[in-house]
Amino acid sequence: MPRLELNPNFTDPDAFYAALTDAHRERSEAESERINARLILLLANHIGEQQVLEEALTLAAREVEEAR
Amino acid sequence: MPTTYKNPVYPYRRPSELDQPSPRHCPVVIVGAGPSGLTAAIDLAQQGIDSVLLDDNNTVSVGSRAICFAKRTLEIMDRLGCAQPMLDKGVTWQHGRVFFQEREVYDFNLLPEEGHRIPAFINLQQYYLEEYLVDRAEELKEHIDLRWLHKVTEVDAQPELTAITVSTQDGDYRLTCDYLLVADGANSKIRDQLGLESKGQIFQDRFLIADVIMKADFPTERWFWFDPPFHPNQSVLLHKQPDNVWRIDFQLGWDADPDEEKKEENIRPRVQQMLGADVEFELEWASVYTFRCRKMDDFIHNRVFFMGDAAHQVSPFGARGANGGAQGIDNLAWKLARVLKGEAPDALLETYNTERQHGAAENILNSTRATDFITPKSRVSRLFRDSVLELAEHHPFARSLVNSGRLSMPCRYEDSPLNADDDASFPEALRPGSPAKDAPIRLCGESAWLLNQLGNRFVLLLDARLPTGQAEVLAPELETLLGNQPDLDLLVLGPASRALSGLPRTTLIEDADGLVVERYGLTPGAGYLIRPDQHVTARWTDSRREAVEDAIDRALGRHLDPLSHNQGGRHATA
Numbered sequence: 001m002p003r004l005e006l007n008p009n010f011t012d013p014d015a016f017y018a019a020l021t022d023a024h025r026e027r028s029e030a031e032s033e034r035i036n037a038r039l040i041l042l043l044a045n046h047i048g049e050q051q052v053l054e055e056a057l058t059l060a061a062r063e064v065e066e067a068r
Numbered sequence: 069m070p071t072t073y074k075n076p077v078y079p080y081r082r083p084s085e086l087d088q089p090s091p092r093h094c095p096v097v098i099v100g101a102g103p104s105g106l107t108a109a110i111d112l113a114q115q116g117i118d119s120v121l122l123d124d125n126n127t128v129s130v131g132s133r134a135i136c137f138a139k140r141t142l143e144i145m146d147r148l149g150c151a152q153p154m155l156d157k158g159v160t161w162q163h164g165r166v167f168f169q170e171r172e173v174y175d176f177n178l179l180p181e182e183g184h185r186i187p188a189f190i191n192l193q194q195y196y197l198e199e200y201l202v203d204r205a206e207e208l209k210e211h212i213d214l215r216w217l218h219k220v221t222e223v224d225a226q227p228e229l230t231a232i233t234v235s236t237q238d239g240d241y242r243l244t245c246d247y248l249l250v251a252d253g254a255n256s257k258i259r260d261q262l263g264l265e266s267k268g269q270i271f272q273d274r275f276l277i278a279d280v281i282m283k284a285d286f287p288t289e290r291w292f293w294f295d296p297p298f299h300p301n302q303s304v305l306l307h308k309q310p311d312n313v314w315r316i317d318f319q320l321g322w323d324a325d326p327d328e329e330k331k332e333e334n335i336r337p338r339v340q341q342m343l344g345a346d347v348e349f350e351l352e353w354a355s356v357y358t359f360r361c362r363k364m365d366d367f368i369h370n371r372v373f374f375m376g377d378a379a380h381q382v383s384p385f386g387a388r389g390a391n392g393g394a395q396g397i398d399n400l401a402w403k404l405a406r407v408l409k410g411e412a413p414d415a416l417l418e419t420y421n422t423e424r425q426h427g428a429a430e431n432i433l434n435s436t437r438a439t440d441f442i443t444p445k446s447r448v449s450r451l452f453r454d455s456v457l458e459l460a461e462h463h464p465f466a467r468s469l470v471n472s473g474r475l476s477m478p479c480r481y482e483d484s485p486l487n488a489d490d491d492a493s494f495p496e497a498l499r500p501g502s503p504a505k506d507a508p509i510r511l512c513g514e515s516a517w518l519l520n521q522l523g524n525r526f527v528l529l530l531d532a533r534l535p536t537g538q539a540e541v542l543a544p545e546l547e548t549l550l551g552n553q554p555d556l557d558l559l560v561l562g563p564a565s566r567a568l569s570g571l572p573r574t575t576l577i578e579d580a581d582g583l584v585v586e587r588y589g590l591t592p593g594a595g596y597l598i599r600p601d602q603h604v605t606a607r608w609t610d611s612r613r614e615a616v617e618d619a620i621d622r623a624l625g626r627h628l629d630p631l632s633h634n635q636g637g638r639h640a641t642a
Contacts, residue, residue: 033448033451034451034455037448037451037452037455038455038458038459040452041452041455041456041459041466041469042459045465045466
């Protein structure tokens with residue numbers, strides 16, 4: 001069963017981070033939200049594996065949950 | 069409003085019980101002659117069980133109501149001898165379009181798999197389905213005592229017996245029965261009267277359904293709009309029914325005034341805007357509804373069995389109401405028939421609840437998911453929904469997420485205690501608990517269908533393409549098996565040795581297009597044991613008599629602990 005990869009896996013981490021922030025530069029909050037939603041859907045399909053996606057969702061929500 | 073359908077009026081008959089001092093006892097009384105009640109009476113009748121079927125009205129459904137009947141439902145109807153008029157009258161569509169705001173985002177074509185007698189679904193107004201069921205029930209009137217304008221007013225559910233009071237225009241009478249089957253609809257009065265609940269979610273939304281008659285040709289397609297300009301922020305569904313009638317579902321939102329929305333002068337401009345200014349139509353029927361997804365925690369109370377919408381209710385997206393109901397009856401009737409004939413223990417009936425709780429939960433899950441896609445519950449859900457639709461215009465992957473209702477797929481009783489042996493070499497799709505698949509066959513030199521050879525009784529489908537020597541060894545074993553198991557028929561896939569030709573209750577078939585072997589993964593000597601509801605219950609690469617007999621015992625619940633049935637408090641909480 002594939003697991004969510006939590007070790008470094010980027011081919012170019014700095015370039016990715018720059019591209020991510022560039023995508024949101026000078027956007028309204030509404031525009032940024034739309035970009036993020038589209039991005040999540042595109043990446044989720046690329047990953048595909050339901051178990052990995054659920055692990056990522058759980059991990060993403062955990063600290064938000066704990067902060068409540 | 070014009071009409072394309074005239075509701076039949078069925079005759080009231082004065083019941084002879086009015087003149088008798090003590091209540092008559094019947095094995096089975098069914099309340100509600102809608103799709104579920106009628107299906108139950110017919111299924112029981114075909115298995116030799118008499119029933120009294122009571123309805124407080126004297127006609128079929130008023131208005132089109134359920135309109136999409138899935139393949140599995142029609143296969144059940146075919147087993148009950150009434151699918152043909154439904155197939156003849158129903159329409160089927162393959163082509164659909166999805167719109168988002170001003171644009172068509174994509175279209176799709178559902179190409180059906182070849183080699184099945186029944187299409188993936190048909191669209192047919194509920195009143196036709198009910199009418200054909202009534203016709204079939206009339207043919208079986210030796211077993212079905214169908215009483216129109218007989219209203220059940222009181223139910224006394226005891227652990228071993230149920231007594232009911234029935235009210236007619238000529239007065240009240242009482243009946244007692246071994247089993248009471250309740251199919252009196254989503255707002256079941258009997259459920260309320262017995263203090264039982266159907267629990268779940270009410271969706272904060274209203275829908276307007278309108279049936280319109282098109283004056284000219286209009287394509288046979290299903291159109292679904294998200295947030296269209298003619299009905300902002302809501303969804304609209306258009307699809308075709310027989311008689312040139314089109315069903316339009318408008319989502320209205322929770323704040324809408326149902327009485328206002330139902331008025332023709334309010335419906336007409338909206339429909340006109342949607343179809344285009346030059347399309348001429350007439351409004352036939354309109355209704356506003358809210359819906360719920362809910363079910364009872366237990367479909368059985370003492371000897372009262374809840375079925376159809378009385379037991380479980382879903383949102384209309386995905387057509388799982390009437391379809392789920394039919395599968396429930398399919399599951400219950402054969403069990404009840406065998407318990408009544410003394411061929412199976414009472415504990416078998418408990419599996420109606422376990423197997424169909426699973427089915428109902430699956431239907432509720434699917435229809436809730438569709439509802440959540442159509443009506444997003446938060447700003448961010450809405451954002452994701454709209455993003456999916458935007459992406460769907462250009463990228464096929466996003467189309468898989470668009471959910472305007474998933475076609476009702478048959479339920480698989482995967483973890484059923486009735487299932488027996490399996491073998492990993494067989495196809496996954498037909499593992500025990502699965503409904504059998506159809507395939508074209510040759511029967512006495514004629515074209516026929518596999519599913520028409522299954523059902524109502526246990527059937528062992530045996531691949532008998534064996535060398536003569538092996539067939540000669542097998543023949544006496546099979547003869548013993550059939551002798552020991554009067555509820556079993558044998559379906560032999562040939563060409564088979566003559567040694568197997570003299571067996572009793574045996575039908576010889578050949579694989580017309582190789583699809584039986586392909587779909588069932590058969591090899592010579594392999595066998596599938598199929599329940600009276602056409603669900604696979606066990607399968608073997610090498611079918612041995614003892615294993616088949618054990619599997620039949622298991623499917624009849626003979627291994628189930630009769631105590632566990634009681635310990636659950638079923639009888640104690642009378």
